[in-house]
Amino acid sequence: MNLKELSAILKLSQTTVSRALNNYPEVSEATRYRVKAAALANNYRPNTRAKNLATGRSFAIGHIISTSKRNEIVNPIFADFIAGAGEVYSRNGYDMLLSVVQDVDEERAYREMAAKASVDGIIVHGPRANDQRLVLLKELGIPFVVHGRTGNDETDYSWVDINNRRSFQRATEFLLDLGHHRIALINGLEEMDFAHRRREGFEAALINRGIQADDTLMVSDEMSEDVGYRSARKMLENGNSPTAFLVSSILTAIGVRRAVEGSGRQLGRDISMVIHDDELSYLRNGRDIPIFSATRSSVRNAGQICAEMLLEIIANPGQPPQKKLLETELTVGESTGPVRPNSSI
Amino acid sequence: MNLKELSAILKLSQTTVSRALNNYPEVSEATRYRVKAAALANNYRPNTRAKNLATGRSFAIGHIISTSKRNEIVNPIFADFIAGAGEVYSRNGYDMLLSVVQDVDEERAYREMAAKASVDGIIVHGPRANDQRLVLLKELGIPFVVHGRTGNDETDYSWVDINNRRSFQRATEFLLDLGHHRIALINGLEEMDFAHRRREGFEAALINRGIQADDTLMVSDEMSEDVGYRSARKMLENGNSPTAFLVSSILTAIGVRRAVEGSGRQLGRDISMVIHDDELSYLRNGRDIPIFSATRSSVRNAGQICAEMLLEIIANPGQPPQKKLLETELTVGESTGPVRPNSSI
């Protein structure tokens, strides 16, 4: 069923039917009602391809996910983010176009999306410390929103980010207040902007209390269970081992927990752990994971906010860039009670 | 730069330019060369929207991911699958359209995709034991490929699946051959088709050896670390605890490992574990996870195969449905040596 057929049934012009369906004011209420009823009855849906061509818009948002040939890892937080963004899109009649590209082909992918005019806007994932993609997108003139930020904010662009620095500073202070002096930081790769900010927050908290950051207690690596286990184990075997861990992802924290338990210590009694858990809904589901969550702003939520911001920008072009910093909240896990360092600290 | 402008520069008709670019045979080699060079120089990309309308195709494949309001879980294997499929799409000039919908809205989402003609085909994810979606898609007449299968194969459709039944039967036999009698199965939710088949394979192997399946050693639940830990722990505390675990996902297996280690036993010495690991590239990356992998056909690979099959079906309509059963391979993890039950078994 297309517009022509529908208007034939109604004995109206395509124009009127189109206007009625798109809520143009000049159509009489009676006609509009009749048209909408007929559209519903005939299960009419405007052909996207035709609509796109006529309007010059595609009602689609592009997401470019880059994988590296080396490790083939797809960032798992991505699934949650997508779920949040997707919800907003479908509520607003937008589609989501996903492009999975090798990191080396990334620039080409962006250029192609822009030239083919297949999307009205783009969400940028996983910004690096000094990300050239944003410069390119500005140049291409395509609306975009970044999930995260990039180091030197010379280019002015729209972003949604959590306050990683503050969050880690507060989490560190929380542990310091409990009496910990030797706190380990298990962090993501420093080339990612977020990991860089997290370390800054961690170090700032230590410096404020006159504590020197100890390099042997700081890890910057992929956020996997394996890395969590190895790093923590190594630290715990050391004579001067940490009494608390600040961990950058739940997956890593699962590894840390295993190392702690394997060393005969007990989490929440001998060792404290604070996790920044804006990630991985399917892991969060475990209710007795002894963690102390540093945030409630989930990635899913961030996905929603990014999507809403982008749609807003597309609807009202020419505005100054929008920025949104999501604050986190320090909440203590239900099942393990308050964290206290043991008497030996 | 559009076709009109490009052909003006070349002093050729739009038709000729279009034909040259699309490799139609009737264009002279000289012209084709000239046209392609000009297209490259001017960074010309055909407008997708126009091309779609003209050809009646959208060069896009739809993926519908359903989440349930209840647990908000996005199946993590999805990210890997998408990566594999996406690779194939971009190689073939296709886009990937992602729709995230509440499970209750799923039918509407499929109908909409079909009516709006926004995709040329659909990949169905996570088929349930008796999945009505396939009936709907057949009815809508849109090409589709299922990742997995559904219980009663009355409807004839195309699918790509791994041989879950055989894989679990062989894994169980492997453990039986090592002398194990009490083998625990930590499985996914039975409402999912794959979990159902896996249990069948497990039970078949036991029955063949005259062993009665023990309900207290069989778990069917969400595949999370938490579930793995709780289930394994409960079993290990029991007087009559298992000597081996057969686990349906790496994430769950991480929980099982923690439970085993927490009970003072050692994996690969006191307890054996076989994992079906077609999942989660970011977990697989850990090199010293003591697992015995039951397969090499990763989800990423399945994504590629599904995508290729669907593109093939779209290119050659009217063929009978295609089916592909991926066999698995039993490989033993590098770092832990051969699995042997301890002497007490």
Added chain:
DNA sequence: GTGAAAGCGCTAACAT
């Protein structure tokens, strides 16, 4: 308030 007609940027018959 409604309709006729042009056009979005391509592709594909149908000439030549």
Added chain:
DNA sequence: ATGTTAGCGCTTTCAC
């Protein structure tokens, strides 16, 4: 081998 022309199914002037 190249060009002319007519759509694809909508939206959007412009006219009534």
